[in-house]
Amino acid sequence: MPTTMPAGSTPQGVRGQNERLILWLIRRNGPMPRAALAQAMGLSAQAVSNITRELIAAGLLDAGGERRRGKVGQPLLPLALAPEGALFLGLKVGRRLAELVLVDFAGQIRQMRVLPHAFPHPDAIRDFAIASAGEILAGLTEAQRARLSGMGIASPFYLWDWAREMEPWRGRDLRAELAEVLDMPVWLENDGSCACGAEMMFGTAELPENFLYFYIAHFAGGGVVLDGRLRLGPSRNAGAMGSFPVPGGRQVLDVASVSVLEAALGHDLPLDDAAWDLPPDILCEWLDKSAQVLSHAALGAVAALDFPLVVIDGAMPDKLRAALVEATSASLARMRHHGVTLPEVRAGTLGRSARALGAAALPLGAGFMPGGTFSAPRPGRIGQETQGAPLRSPDDR
Amino acid sequence: MPTTMPAGSTPQGVRGQNERLILWLIRRNGPMPRAALAQAMGLSAQAVSNITRELIAAGLLDAGGERRRGKVGQPLLPLALAPEGALFLGLKVGRRLAELVLVDFAGQIRQMRVLPHAFPHPDAIRDFAIASAGEILAGLTEAQRARLSGMGIASPFYLWDWAREMEPWRGRDLRAELAEVLDMPVWLENDGSCACGAEMMFGTAELPENFLYFYIAHFAGGGVVLDGRLRLGPSRNAGAMGSFPVPGGRQVLDVASVSVLEAALGHDLPLDDAAWDLPPDILCEWLDKSAQVLSHAALGAVAALDFPLVVIDGAMPDKLRAALVEATSASLARMRHHGVTLPEVRAGTLGRSARALGAAALPLGAGFMPGGTFSAPRPGRIGQETQGAPLRSPDDR
């Protein structure tokens, strides 16, 4: 039975849905006792008790924390995510670096391998991913290997539009190539959407259910979160904020990107944030122009989607990111904005690691989060929640 | 128990969800036999049989159609929406007219009352709505009155920003005022979103699950449909395409609206489409400028949300609307659009009646459509499908 069709609901689907919702609540709120879960979900304590028992048996939750005493009554026993509950590989394809990370169920990066390159090439990155994944797998126990859920890839789209050197990417399907060799499920999404998903899944700040996200690196991208779900779009190209049109017949990435800054400098910027040294005049010019286009794009997105928050992150020093947030917020306030409420603008919390983390979050989202947390495009004309199967420990298979 | 919290799933919710999905499938696809429903939903024929039996008993579906023979086997018995299954009132607040319509479950307008005005005033519209609703109710049978689900209001937001004459709207809550007097549930949403919802619910053309919608009347608005659901936004202001920023420090409604056309003409346009008489130079100028801003806004929205389709409708003659569609499509093709796929541009199918129909669709969506078809904003941090209660016929209450 195809899982991509508009689906009716079934009792089994109910269980899977509730399991995933519990994991999501704990992921966003930190360790929670069963009573709080029942309260948050509107289910009975008994139901939560049954579901959590299975999740603990499946190795996804950990009840070994300290009982929290304080109020009258039996003390609360907070349930935490079990870090070893599942493991994920994340591959980031960047303009200057490829990265492969191993991330655990709690969102910690356990291992990282890096491949620098003059330009990314699909053959080189495929070989790097295969070799590095092999090394990482070799270092895992049998039990850990059984709990590896798959690999996610965060890659820019339309790479061949950037430069002649990236023509080899045209027509390549890195996802399929790696899925075949690695013998595990592989996902691939736009790098901006991945970074956004990482902020939602692993970010340390409270986030509203709806926000717009920009990620400024060598090129500019973004992501869209609606109702607590990362929106990928019917052709997987949602959140393409780098392509957003701005006045002057240009697009956001023509102005607000690190490559533009490097072009103004006349040389590449170092990978080490602390070593960035920017002349004030060039910096101000870039900040000013970038803030203009970011605020234009942000206001357009707010008009269409009513975002209360815009998050800006990127591969740049914290200080520069903060200045960009400030400049964008100020530019937004100066724009004509009748009929819309201006959003808050805020910096992201993950910086350079956002894309690789987001890549690893793809199998996590697909397997362990409520349906559509990383919303897959569904063919067919009618929208309906796709329900997931109940979660089982790898041992059961 | 608050229904606006992130909710776990329950068996009862499952039934309600499936009931609504069946109604939605039939609404969009036309009469369907049980076997096709089971196929489309991924449920067993038995489940569909049970659910449809109840929906027929509740008076929402009609099994009285002709059996369709042709293939081997027992002929198909298509189930259709029962027009008398429910009735809805829709109130449109417009710049020149207020309209109150009575719409049946199949989407047919059964009655309509109109109030012309120099400017809309909340007191006058309230009185008009109360009086007209009373007259309409008086003409219904007792059974029909029992099946009246409520009233929806389609109103522009921030009315007081348009003109000094509309200052009385500030701070008014027409929804609450009417809900109190009319003794029925009342909804109110932005008129652009309502028009978009009408296209989705009652439009005669096939629509994809995701599209952007513009509605050009005295002012310009719009709507957003994602995954087959009308998106209202966390503060109910999604789809505010009239406020979309365009080059030159302006917004869409500063350029692409009938009021701009009237200003250029120097006089108001008649309510009768056939009586519109526009000098070619003024028409061309308006079409050209409007297409530019519409295509800019559309391309921005496509970058953010990956829409495959843009629908343009409005209170104007079919011919003018077609010309605007054509001009916008052409302007879109001329824009720089690296990294995004250009959407199809198409005319809406409802024209002047879109907003009133969409108003009536608000109680329909709230009561009889899958959760979030007209997505209500949900407070709280974690997104989850809100499940509806099973549908019961009014007689059961």
Next chain:
DNA sequence: TGTCAATAAATCAATTTCGTTGATTTATAG
């Protein structure tokens, strides 16, 4: 042209899954 097997829709009966309700156990504050 008439009869009958094949086919597919729709329903009947029995079973399983899952959440709920009400009673019970456990551990802490005061």
Next chain:
DNA sequence: CTATAAATCAACGAAATTGATTTATTGACA
């Protein structure tokens, strides 16, 4: 030692599933 609240146990009800049965049509063969 009592009140309180978390968590579990046992019985119940709602909804979907599976497998068998009924119903009505097509199409082939006599």
